[in-house]
Amino acid sequence: MQNYKDNHTVFNHLEESFGSVDAKNNFTFKSPFALSPIEKTILQAIRKKTTLSKKEISEITGFSRTTVSNSVNSLIEKETILQAGLSTSSGGRPSTIYKLNDKKGLLLGVDIGATSLDLLGTTLSGKRLFRHSEHAVIGDGPDLILRRICDLLHDLLEIKNITDNILGIGIGVPGPVDFNSGMVVSPPIMPGWDQYPIIEFMSQEFPDTLVVVDNDVNIMAIGEHAIGKAVGIDNFIYVKIGTGIGAGIILNNQIFRGSEGCAGDIGHICVDKNGPICSCGNIGCLESLAGGNAISRIAEKATFEGKSSELLSEKLNKSTGTLSAKDVGQAAQEGDQFSIELIRECGFLIGDVLSSLVNFMNPQMIVLGGGVSNFGGFFLSTIRQTILNRSLPLATKNLEVVFSAIPNDVGVVGAINLVMDIVLTAAMDGHIKK
Numbered sequence: 151m152q153n154y155k156d157n158h159t160v161f162n163h164l165e166e167s168f169g170s171v172d173a174k175n176n177f178t179f180k181s182p183f184a185l186s187p188i189e190k191t192i193l194q195a196i197r198k199k200t201t202l203s204k205k206e207i208s209e210i211t212g213f214s215r216t217t218v219s220n221s222v223n224s225l226i227e228k229e230t231i232l233q234a235g236l237s238t239s240s241g242g243r244p245s246t247i248y249k250l251n252d253k254k255g256l257l258l259g260v261d262i263g264a265t266s267l268d269l270l271g272t273t274l275s276g277k278r279l280f281r282h283s284e285h286a287v288i289g290d291g292p293d294l295i296l297r298r299i300c301d302l303l304h305d306l307l308e309i310k311n312i313t314d315n316i317l318g319i320g321i322g323v324p325g326p327v328d329f330n331s332g333m334v335v336s337p338p339i340m341p342g343w344d345q346y347p348i349i350e351f352m353s354q355e356f357p358d359t360l361v362v363v364d365n366d367v368n369i370m371a372i373g374e375h376a377i378g379k380a381v382g383i384d385n386f387i388y389v390k391i392g393t394g395i396g397a398g399i400i401l402n403n404q405i406f407r408g409s410e411g412c413a414g415d416i417g418h419i420c421v422d423k424n425g426p427i428c429s430c431g432n433i434g435c436l437e438s439l440a441g442g443n444a445i446s447r448i449a450e451k452a453t454f455e456g457k458s459s460e461l462l463s464e465k466l467n468k469s470t471g472t473l474s475a476k477d478v479g480q481a482a483q484e485g486d487q488f489s490i491e492l493i494r495e496c497g498f499l500i501g502d503v504l505s506s507l508v509n510f511m512n513p514q515m516i517v518l519g520g521g522v523s524n525f526g527g528f529f530l531s532t533i534r535q536t537i538l539n540r541s542l543p544l545a546t547k548n549l550e551v552v553f554s555a556i557p558n559d560v561g562v563v564g565a566i567n568l569v570m571d572i573v574l575t576a577a578m579d580g581h582i583k584k
């Protein structure tokens with residue numbers, strides 16, 4: 151245990167603030183609220199509807215009136231909910247309604263993309279305090295990017311005159327994350343981030359605040375599950391098609407990270423043994439043939455060789471010699487045949503890999519998000535049709551393939567929901583325990 155502690159400064163910090171590490175190296179986070187599963191369900195129900203009476207809570211959750219009454223009293227004692235007046239519903243005696251205690255503290259969500267940075271601050275009830283988005287290059291390294299994030303958060307809090315306690319910061323990063331330590335491990339597109347102590351850096355700026363780091367696609371799956379298309383869906387896959395390609399998996403209502411935290415890294419499944427070399431060093435990965443960078447590379451090469459189209463030649467940035475995946479998407483929307491074919495080919499490749507996942511996991515829904523997913527209806531229908539053609543009929547009987555309902559906010563919303571879940575409960579559902 152001593153060695154473990156020496157090697158894991160993140161846990162040392164967390165242990166001092168919140169919990170302990172047992173002999174089996176399981177970290178136990180001690181939530182300041184320690185909600186029971188029933189209390190958490192009730193709190194989430196109120197959060198979703200803004201205010202609820204005990205009767206309404208009982209109807210929504212199925213818990214008995216006594217259970218609801220006891221749990222509501224406990225939630226009030228823990229200062230997580232408050233009385234919010236009387237219901238105005240017609241008929242019968244008005245009853246007391248309850249709302250979340252927004253004075254208890256706030257939650258911050260950070261989504262670090264390959265080329266973007268997104269921040270969101272909310273109260274416990276989900277009320278938005280600020281939202282910020284800017285261009286950022288992940289390759290600039292952790293010192294620069296994390297410094298920028300801290301400066302932005304301090305500035306935004308000051309501008310909005312927010313002095314409330316910060317309960318937690320959830321952070322998503324575009325690479326494989328060891329969820330226990332919060333460290334990125336051998337990330338293909340994050341030079342300088344390997345094993346960087348992100349939590350320690352953030353904790354120096356925001357002491358006594360729980361910081362949780364996860365893979366960006368995992369937080370997107372959590373965000374879509376919380377307020378997007380996948381609300382109420384127990385088993386689904388969120389697929390981010392951006393610079394790279396990755397999947398977040400919700401199994402039985404829980405995010406599934408696998409044994410080391412890198413489940414869902416579908417971008418590096420081989421789809422062509424004679425394909426190009428991928429950023430991970432292997433050959434013919436899905437990402438190297440159908441991700442945003444691949445689309446950009448293929449379109450540039452064809453345009454230089456005069457094999458694409460007039461429209462793409464016009465869109466080619468003459469000074470840098472580049473064409474972005476967005477340019478190709480726009481050209482396709484304008485009816486450019488070369489771009490349409492290129493995007494359709496990517497749709498086939500992605501659909502092929504997804505059909506294997508459908509056969510393997512039998513999800514109820516596949517949600518597509520990320521910049522490249524905005525290519526439009528024909529991209530979605532190509533992927534959907536390929537999945538239908540290649541998967542077993544029973545697996546696709548009720549399968550829905552849809553675009554994300556909240557493509558721009560899904561990451562930051564998920565980051566907040568992830569950290570809120572851990573702040574409110576202990577690690578009883580295995581979020582931090584390995």
Ligand SMILES: [Zn+2]
Pocket residue numbers: 417418419428429430431432435437438
């Ligand atoms: Zn790869």
